[in-house]
Amino acid sequence: xxxxxxxxxxxxxxxxxxxxxxxxxxxxxxxxxxxxxxxxxxxxxxxxxxxxxxxxxxxxxxxxxxxxxxxxxxxxxxxxxxxxxxxxxxxxxxxxxxxxxxxxxx
RNA sequence: CGAGCGGACUGCGCGGCCGCGGCGUACCCCGAGUACGACGAGGAAAGUCCGGGCAUCGCAGGGCAGGACGCCUGAUAACGUCAGGUGAAGGCGACUUCAAGGAAAGUGCAACAGAAAUAGACCGCCGCUUUUGCGGUAAGGAUGGAAAGGCGAGGUAAGAGCUCACCGACGGGACGGUAACGCCCCGUGCCAUGUAAACCCCGUCCGAUGCAAGGUUGGGCUGUAUUCACACGGGUUGCCCGCCCGAAUACAGCCGUGAACACCGCUGGAGCGCACCGGCGACGGUGCGUGUAGAUAAAUGACCGCGCUCGACAGAACCCGGCUUACAGGUCCGUCUCGAAGU
RNA sequence: GCAGAGAUGGCGGAGCGGUCGAACGCGCACGAUUCGAAAUCGUGUGAUGCAGGAAUGUAUCCAAGGGUUCAAAUCCCUUUCUCUGCG
Numbered sequence: 001x002x003x004x005x006x007x008x009x010x011x012x013x014x015x016x017x018x019x020x021x022x023x024x025x026x027x028x029x030x031x032x033x034x035x036x037x038x039x040x041x042x043x044x045x046x047x048x049x050x051x052x053x054x055x056x057x058x059x060x061x062x063x064x065x066x067x068x069x070x071x072x073x074x075x076x077x078x079x080x081x082x083x084x085x086x087x088x089x090x091x092x093x094x095x096x097x098x099x100x101x102x103x104x105x106x
Numbered sequence: 107c108g109a110g111c112g113g114a115c116u117g118c119g120c121g122g123c124c125g126c127g128g129c130g131u132a133c134c135c136c137g138a139g140u141a142c143g144a145c146g147a148g149g150a151a152a153g154u155c156c157g158g159g160c161a162u163c164g165c166a167g168g169g170c171a172g173g174a175c176g177c178c179u180g181a182u183a184a185c186g187u188c189a190g191g192u193g194a195a196g197g198c199g200a201c202u203u204c205a206a207g208g209a210a211a212g213u214g215c216a217a218c219a220g221a222a223a224u225a226g227a228c229c230g231c232c233g234c235u236u237u238u239g240c241g242g243u244a245a246g247g248a249u250g251g252a253a254a255g256g257c258g259a260g261g262u263a264a265g266a267g268c269u270c271a272c273c274g275a276c277g278g279g280a281c282g283g284u285a286a287c288g289c290c291c292c293g294u295g296c297c298a299u300g301u302a303a304a305c306c307c308c309g310u311c312c313g314a315u316g317c318a319a320g321g322u323u324g325g326g327c328u329g330u331a332u333u334c335a336c337a338c339g340g341g342u343u344g345c346c347c348g349c350c351c352g353a354a355u356a357c358a359g360c361c362g363u364g365a366a367c368a369c370c371g372c373u374g375g376a377g378c379g380c381a382c383c384g385g386c387g388a389c390g391g392u393g394c395g396u397g398u399a400g401a402u403a404a405a406u407g408a409c410c411g412c413g414c415u416c417g418a419c420a421g422a423a424c425c426c427g428g429c430u431u432a433c434a435g436g437u438c439c440g441u442c443u444c445g446a447a448g449u
Numbered sequence: 450g451c452a453g454a455g456a457u458g459g460c461g462g463a464g465c466g467g468u469c470g471a472a473c474g475c476g477c478a479c480g481a482u483u484c485g486a487a488a489u490c491g492u493g494u495g496a497u498g499c500a501g502g503a504a505u506g507u508a509u510c511c512a513a514g515g516g517u518u519c520a521a522a523u524c525c526c527u528u529u530c531u532c533u534g535c536g
Contacts, residue, residue, distance in 0.1 A: 002138090002139095004138075005403070006403075007402090007403055007404095008366095008403090009366075009403090012403080040403060041403085042403085043403095049152095049420080049421090050152090050420085050421055051419095051420055051421055053421095054405095054406095054421060055407090057403095057404095057407095058126090058405095058406080058407045058408090059407075059408085061125090061126085061407080062125075062126095062407055062408050063408085065124095065125065065126095065408095066124090066125095066408080089407085089408060089409095090408095093408090
């Protein structure tokens with residue numbers, strides 16, 4: 001399954017309006033069933049300087065990529081990290097897997 | 107050996123594996139396809155504080171207003187930058203720091219204190235007069251950031267550049283230097299505080315807007331209304347003059363419609379490296395070599411192994427030249443400086 | 450990315466070279482009024498260090514650091530943070 005990016009503003013507002021939210025310790029996941037597998041990460045200015053924001057985005061993208069193959073059905077996914085002091089790949093990966101299992105997507 | 111000063115450089119490395127970005131090549135089921143290949147953030151990419159390129163509006167013509175800079179000479183595309191000097195301040199020294207023009211063009215301001223603040227007599231001192239006042243005086247006291255150069259001697263009723271020496275200031279001249287300025291000589295008893303990062307004066311410079319600039323495609327027709335060639339409307343920098351345009355704007359109807367989109371701008375440029383030549387230097391010239399990010403919800407990460415000093419500040423967004431600020435450490439250079447010891 | 454504005458007591462917000470620790474309003478504390486409360490009226494009210502039994506006195510502080518000036522919340526420079534506009 002090809003992994004695509006969500007880019008248009010219309011798609012973002014559609015997910016935020018109709019999607020389902022799932023909360024974990026390190027992040028919040030918003031998802032909506034669709035015909036294609038697409039995702040995006042949401043990292044605004046409140047998370048820190050550009051270096052910090054880029055770091056968070058990379059970790060989230062990598063964590064999602066690692067677990068995306070486990071998904072049964074294609075859907076639109078939005079990853080929103082919880083603002084804090086420490087951000088780690090392992091925490092993100094663990095929580096993504098946990099949410100997929102809990103919501104019976106995987 | 108210890109403590110410094112100045113300058114230059116560097117900014118974890120190597121291997122494996124799964125991914126990311128545009129580019130090139132190949133293949134196919136031609137599509138936001140697949141495979142392979144080389145390449146892929148910084149010294150500050152930052153702050154946006156200056157200067158340019160570039161682009162559009164315009165025509166850039168003038169005046170006023172406004173802004174920036176400010177010792178001298180040079181470098182440069184340009185600068186508020188850089189280099190070499192001058193002066194002042196600091197350091198034993200190597201060296202470092204400085205918005206460093208003009209206060210006899212004018213205006214303003216200088217609270218409180220103090221007798222008095224750009225002008226003067228409170229105490230004191232001296233003379234006259236006799237209960238007190240009048241005059242002289244800027245040595246001393248007291249206030250203040252500042253009280254009409256400082257200090258010593260002469261002089262005097264007491265004093266005072268009143269006179270003289272030295273220092274300072276101002277004016278003139280000679281010499282050296284492109285110049286800032288330095289140095290020497292002569293003269294003037296010395297017309298007079300500070301502030302120009304207060305207004306200002308003098309000199310030099312500045313059109314406006316910033317890639318969300320801007321360009322390509324983004325349709326055509328009809329009707330109505332308003333304003334208008336005897337100076338009205340619109341545009342032009344804040345204002346005035348002047349100049350430019352001849353049409354502009356709004357609404358309605360019909361067909362057309364991806365449009366907060368796509369492509370261009372978008373990286374070959376005052377480019378980088380080396381050598382030689384000119385120059386104290388900034389820098390310039392010549393020759394040879396080199397091809398080195400270009401995203402747009404926005405590319406560098408995860409895991410494993412090894413090494414060590416255990417990895418700081420930090421992420422390109424049109425491009426350059428500077429400035430400023432942040433930064434774990436490490437390396438190199440100097441007929442550099444001071445101190446100690448030895449010879 | 451580009452352009453611009455601001456930061457003053459617990460909060461809002463004047464002051465823009467001297468008498469300014471700083472107007473005014475809100476809040477807070479105490480008092481009056483009331484059986485009690487609200488409303489109203491009056492008085493007071495910044496923080497920290499040092500001295501003092503206390504009253505009080507004194508030094509520093511207007512985002513932070515430096516500069517100009519006799520004197521800076523105010524003028525100049527640098528930094529930090531906050532806010533606004535721009536197809």
